[in-house]
Amino acid sequence: MNLLIVESPSKAKTIEKYLGSGWHVIASVGHVRDLIPENGSVDTKNDFKPKWQIMPGKEKQLKLIIDELKKADNVYLASDPDREGEAIAWHINDILNAKNVLKGKNVYRVAFHEITKNAVTEAIKHPREIDNNLVDAYLVRRILDYLIGFSVSPLLWKRNLGKSAGRVQSVAVKLVVDREKEIESFKAKEYWSVIANCTVDKNKFDANLIKYNGKKIEKMTLENKTIVNEIVSNINTPTFGCISNIDRKKTQRHAYAPFTTSTLQQEAASKLSFSSKRTMATAQKLYEQGFITYMRTDATNLSNEAVSEIREYISKEYGNKFLPKQPNVYITKSKNAQEAHEAIRPTHFSDSKTDLSGDELKLYNLIWKRTIACQMTNAEFDSVSVDIDVKNAVFHCVGTTRIFDGFMKVYTEDNDDNNKENDNVKLPPLNINDKIEIKSLKSEQHFTQPPARFSEASLVKKLEELGIGRPSTYATIMSTIVDRKYVEQDKQHRFHPTIAGWILVSYLSNYFKDLVDVNFTAKTEDTLDDVSNGVRDKLSSLKSFWEPTNKTIESAKNIKTTDIIDKINEFMNNHLFKDNNDKCPKCGAKLGIKLSKYGAFIGCSNYPKCDYTMKLSDNLYTAENQEKIQEIKEKDLGENIIFKIGKFGPYVTDGSKNVSAKKYTFETITLDIARELLSDNNKKKVEPINLGKNPDTGKIIYYYSDGKYGPYISSNRVNISVKEQPDLETAIDLINNKKTKRFVKRGK
Numbered sequence: 001m002n003l004l005i006v007e008s009p010s011k012a013k014t015i016e017k018y019l020g021s022g023w024h025v026i027a028s029v030g031h032v033r034d035l036i037p038e039n040g041s042v043d044t045k046n047d048f049k050p051k052w053q054i055m056p057g058k059e060k061q062l063k064l065i066i067d068e069l070k071k072a073d074n075v076y077l078a079s080d081p082d083r084e085g086e087a088i089a090w091h092i093n094d095i096l097n098a099k100n101v102l103k104g105k106n107v108y109r110v111a112f113h114e115i116t117k118n119a120v121t122e123a124i125k126h127p128r129e130i131d132n133n134l135v136d137a138y139l140v141r142r143i144l145d146y147l148i149g150f151s152v153s154p155l156l157w158k159r160n161l162g163k164s165a166g167r168v169q170s171v172a173v174k175l176v177v178d179r180e181k182e183i184e185s186f187k188a189k190e191y192w193s194v195i196a197n198c199t200v201d202k203n204k205f206d207a208n209l210i211k212y213n214g215k216k217i218e219k220m221t222l223e224n225k226t227i228v229n230e231i232v233s234n235i236n237t238p239t240f241g242c243i244s245n246i247d248r249k250k251t252q253r254h255a256y257a258p259f260t261t262s263t264l265q266q267e268a269a270s271k272l273s274f275s276s277k278r279t280m281a282t283a284q285k286l287y288e289q290g291f292i293t294y295m296r297t298d299a300t301n302l303s304n305e306a307v308s309e310i311r312e313y314i315s316k317e318y319g320n321k322f323l324p325k326q327p328n329v330y331i332t333k334s335k336n337a338q339e340a341h342e343a344i345r346p347t348h349f350s351d352s353k354t355d356l357s358g359d360e361l362k363l364y365n366l367i368w369k370r371t372i373a374c375q376m377t378n379a380e381f382d383s384v385s386v387d388i389d390v391k392n393a394v395f396h397c398v399g400t401t402r403i404f405d406g407f408m409k410v411y412t413e414d415n416d417d418n419n420k421e422n423d424n425v426k427l428p429p430l431n432i433n434d435k436i437e438i439k440s441l442k443s444e445q446h447f448t449q450p451p452a453r454f455s456e457a458s459l460v461k462k463l464e465e466l467g468i469g470r471p472s473t474y475a476t477i478m479s480t481i482v483d484r485k486y487v488e489q490d491k492q493h494r495f496h497p498t499i500a501g502w503i504l505v506s507y508l509s510n511y512f513k514d515l516v517d518v519n520f521t522a523k524t525e526d527t528l529d530d531v532s533n534g535v536r537d538k539l540s541s542l543k544s545f546w547e548p549t550n551k552t553i554e555s556a557k558n559i560k561t562t563d564i565i566d567k568i569n570e571f572m573n574n575h576l577f578k579d580n581n582d583k584c585p586k587c588g589a590k591l592g593i594k595l596s597k598y599g600a601f602i603g604c605s606n607y608p609k610c611d612y613t614m615k616l617s618d619n620l621y622t623a624e625n626q627e628k629i630q631e632i633k634e635k636d637l638g639e640n641i642i643f644k645i646g647k648f649g650p651y652v653t654d655g656s657k658n659v660s661a662k663k664y665t666f667e668t669i670t671l672d673i674a675r676e677l678l679s680d681n682n683k684k685k686v687e688p689i690n691l692g693k694n695p696d697t698g699k700i701i702y703y704y705s706d707g708k709y710g711p712y713i714s715s716n717r718v719n720i721s722v723k724e725q726p727d728l729e730t731a732i733d734l735i736n737n738k739k740t741k742r743f744v745k746r747g748k
């Protein structure tokens with residue numbers, strides 16, 4: 001009898017199907033042992049000796065394993081093929097050894113990167129020992145995280161500075177705060193462009209002004225409307241221009257590499273709106289049922305077998321035009337080659353149809369397409385760039401036509417930061433010296449944009465670029481910083497730091513520079529990789545990290561709280577008080593942040609003489625931001641229509657009538673939209689969304705996105721303001737709670 005131990009019940013089910021009689025597969029249900037969550041579980045004076053405990057609730061599962069073990073001759077430890085999986089195998093082996101139940105039995109470690117019959121039986125034919133290097137890397141990581149958690153967090157609690165300071169999470173919060181600082185200090189600059197409406201043989205196209213009176217016009221050259229008006233009136237349309245230069249080029253675009261954990265999370269976020277957590281949970285299910293290879297990887301290479309199956313599929317399905325002569329090769333840049341094996345890909349290519357549904361089907365399709373596309377030919381483009389001389393000006397336009405789809409037939413990547421290239425801008429056939437009719441000129445006002453806030457996708461990308469975090473940790477980092485309320489997400493799923501996030505980062509970057517330092521954290525991750533590759537040893541790594549950190553912690557214990565608060569105020573001043581507007585309205589002294597058990601607030605530095613306090617709401621910045629936008633007062637859209645931002649948000653006006661334009665910004669508003677808003681037939685109301693029935697009342701709950709005071713939900717004459725569309729459960733909660741409150745009040 002053989003016993004195979006995996007960590008998840010669904011993986012156990014899949015594998016048991018493949019192995020047949022003589023085998024029993026049992027799950028440990030994740031980790032079974034961890035450091036005791038109290039002070040002193042790591043003895044830093046005694047080679048970092050850890051004190052472990054069986055995790056609460058796991059005793060039962062261990063007993064099941066031990067019972068099964070009695071009937072077995074051979075034990076296979078088959079947890080996931082990475083650092084954490086190796087650690088689970090090691091813990092189980094260690095526990096069973098200590099209980100003396102492995103006597104006379106053979107213990108093997110096996111790992112599979114895909115759970116297919118072939119991969120499982122092959123792995124069992126080639127078992128190995130537990131990899132001590134991987135286990136050591138896990139131990140260093142776990143012990144470091146523990147030491148930081150148990151030494152820094154109490155310092156936070158004592159002074160109401162925050163809940164906890166995780167190693168990698170704190171850097172992620174700092175990235176979000178740093179971006180917010182950049183945005184807050186950003187000054188938008190105005191610039192203009194001049195566009196010619198060109199016509200040739202009834203074909204219309206646009207061209208941009210690039211030269212005027214011999215001077216090159218660049219993005220920021222035209223600073224204001226006066227300059228632009230002068231140019232427009234000098235060129236004076238309608239008029240004619242002449243083509244002075246034509247450049248024709250063929251360009252190609254190469255397919256994207258197959259998915260790694262990070263690129264999968266990024267693409268699932270932009271294409272499917274999945275959070276990192278949702279993507280990883282779904283990928284895990286696909287892996288455990290044998291549909292895809294292991295989902296925690298930073299490798300981009302594919303096995304030879306997979307490549308030949310993919311090539312066969314492309315040739316059969318799309319024809320040889322889409323099949324490159326040689327397979328496309330993607331080289332893995334990863335440093336921890338020990339753990340990295342293959343990209344995330346489907347396990348079978350003969351048939352894309354599966355009986356999956358919901359999230360699993362959506363994610364599987366994405367992986368399927370990306371994998372097939374990565375072995376397809378380049379996409380090809382014809383591009384034409386044309387200069388048109390008009391009097392003393394030169395206009396320029398570029399036309400691009402996709403002439404061969406190549407891999408784009410199957411897959412195109414979404415760009416998170418909105419700088420999508422235009423693939424297909426068609427120009428009519430044009431030749432040098434052709435006469436072009438310029439019917440009119442259009443001038444457009446623009447403003448430079450602050451850097452975009454991070455989304456989950458762009459933050460994961462950034463962490464990967466900086467060498468922070470690893471495939472196994474990105475999703476946890478994202479959910480931890482949200483769960484601990486250091487950041488929150490807006491409707492576009494962009495991260496905003498909360499006040500708690502600001503305070504944490506102010507404190508850590510003043511007193512624990514290393515903990516939030518990008519290079520330091522990247523170096524620590526590298527050290528872990530070195531340990532897992534057997535280049536460095538466990539003890540020296542722990543020492544080199546812990547000794548300086550411990551010194552910092554010891555000296556941080558003695559810093560006076562008032563000093564800390566001064567530093568925090570310095571760090572946050574621009575965020576809290578725009579334009580140094582930090583005078584107490586009661587006595588004129590300086591205002592500043594104060595920390596209490598019940599949260600942060602603004603108080604007067606003249607306390608206790610002056611008792612002025614002010615609430616500190618987390619949406620402070622949103623209001624401030626609005627003010628900032630108001631610095632640029634308005635945007636002239638033409639035809640005497642102006643877009644403005646007022647006290648109640650953006651609106652358009654034609655001088656006689658104002659209409660709210662809440663959905664628009666300086667960048668997205670156009671003359672057409674403004675005309676439409678101002679016209680009388682703009683009375684159509686946005687239809688409410690039916691969220692479902694409230695089981696308590698039997699009435700439908702509706703969501704209105706366009707209430708006078710913002711979005712709200714409504715059911716049975718109860719209205720409640722909401723930030724965004726809630727799910728039914730939340731809506732029911734809100735409605736029922738409000739109802740109870742009203743009822744209670746009446747009863748009094």
Ligand SMILES: [Zn+2]
Pocket residue numbers: 584585586587588589604605606610611612
């Ligand atoms: Zn005061």
